[in-house]
Amino acid sequence: xxxxxxxxxxxxxxxxxxxxxxxxxxxxxxxxxxxxxxxxxxxxxxxxxxxxxxxxxxxxxxxxxxxxxxxxxxxxxxxxxxxxxxxxxxxxxxxxxxxxxxxxxxxxxxxxxxxxx
Amino acid sequence: xxxxxxxxxxxxxxxxxxxxxxxxxxxxxxxxxxxxxxxxxxxxxxxxxxxxxxxxxxxxxxxxxxxxxxxxxxxxxxxxxxxxxxxxxxxxxxxxxxxxxxxxxxxxxx
Numbered sequence: 001x002x003x004x005x006x007x008x009x010x011x012x013x014x015x016x017x018x019x020x021x022x023x024x025x026x027x028x029x030x031x032x033x034x035x036x037x038x039x040x041x042x043x044x045x046x047x048x049x050x051x052x053x054x055x056x057x058x059x060x061x062x063x064x065x066x067x068x069x070x071x072x073x074x075x076x077x078x079x080x081x082x083x084x085x086x087x088x089x090x091x092x093x094x095x096x097x098x099x100x101x102x103x104x105x106x107x108x109x110x111x112x113x114x115x116x117x
Numbered sequence: 118x119x120x121x122x123x124x125x126x127x128x129x130x131x132x133x134x135x136x137x138x139x140x141x142x143x144x145x146x147x148x149x150x151x152x153x154x155x156x157x158x159x160x161x162x163x164x165x166x167x168x169x170x171x172x173x174x175x176x177x178x179x180x181x182x183x184x185x186x187x188x189x190x191x192x193x194x195x196x197x198x199x200x201x202x203x204x205x206x207x208x209x210x211x212x213x214x215x216x217x218x219x220x221x222x223x224x225x226x227x
Contacts, residue, residue, distance in 0.1 A: 004160070034215055041126070043207050043218035044161070089160060093214075103151050103211040104176075107160035 003027045004092050006108035014116055019077040021111050023090030026071065030092040034105070035064060035075050038087045047088075048075070080115045087112050119144035123208045123219035130226055136181075136195040138222050140208030143189065148210040150191040152183055153218075155205040167191060198226045 005024045013019045021035075031052040036044035050057040050064045050073070057064050063076045077084055091105040123140045130136060142148050149168050153161040163176045165183035173183050180199050184192045191208055203226045208219040 002160075006160075032214060036218075041220070041223070043123075043209075043220045046215040046217065049215055091161075102214045103149050103166060103209060103216045104163055105161070105216060107162070109158065109160045 002109075003030075004090055004106045004108040006090055006111050008111050009109070010112040010114070012114045012116060013080050015082060016079045019075075019080045019084065019113055019115070021075040021077075021088050021090075021113070023073050023075075023108055024071060025073075025092055025106075027092070027094065027106070028071070029094045030106075032093045032102075033064070033066060033073050034091045034093075035062075036089040036091060037084075038089060038110070044089055077113075080113075082115050082117060085113055085115045119210070119217070121208060121210055121217060121219040123222060125222060126220065127223045128225070130198050130224065132200055132226055133197045136193070136198050136202070136224070138193040138206055138208075138224075140191045140193075140219055141189055142191075142210045145189070145210070145212055147188060148212050150185060150189075151209040151211070151216065152191065152193050153207040153209060155207065155221075157204070161207065165193070200226050202226050 003026050034049040035047040037047045038044040048059050048062045048064050050066050055066050066073045087110045089110045090108040120143045151166045152164045155161045167185040181195050205221050207221045209216050
């Protein structure tokens with residue numbers, strides 16, 4: 001039972017344009033959402049996160065939007081650059097006081113982004 | 118700064134052979150440690166986590182086991198590998214949010 005879904009396995013975008021990656025979830029207990037970026041043969045690198053008390057978080061060229069009623073989040077990359085070509089994973093964790101819950105993430109299957117010159 | 122080391126980077130093992138993957142974290146104390154696996158075409162799945170020495174929690178039933186003999190060392194093991202154990206294994210640590218990953222081990226069971 002996949003609780004986090006990324007329905008687009010791939011995305012191709014021109015350099016300088018906006019990349020929009022989407023993610024849907026089913027578990028209403030998720031309270032924290034993250035995006036990771038992964039290059040081939042490397043581990044995922046943390047990119048940006050958002051708490052369920054917010055609906056937007058911005059960090060440079062990266063913005064994450066959260067729509068709790070729709071159980072949907074998206075990552076916007078503006079402008080897209082060739083170095084952004086990677087696999088992007090959406091992840092979520094449940095509300096919980098124990099610190100071990102912070103690392104117990106549910107991941108989507110990832111979206112391969114290719115930025116063309 | 119904190120760093121995480123995971124080895125080997127790639128491993129090819131025959132079915133029925135044992136497995137030992139090791140992970141160490143530097144620059145932090147008493148981290149939570151995690152083992153994740155990515156099967157082909159799928160997202161990452163949590164296998165084990167540990168909140169302290171000797172404390173291991175398993176998330177999914179499987180052919181693998183984990184141990185934490187020291188504060189910053191986490192080991193993933195198997196006595197007899199199965200073909201289905203092939204995948205990309207990632208060690209991760211946290212002392213809060215977010216979770217930080219190592220570079221992973223690509224395991225191919227033949």
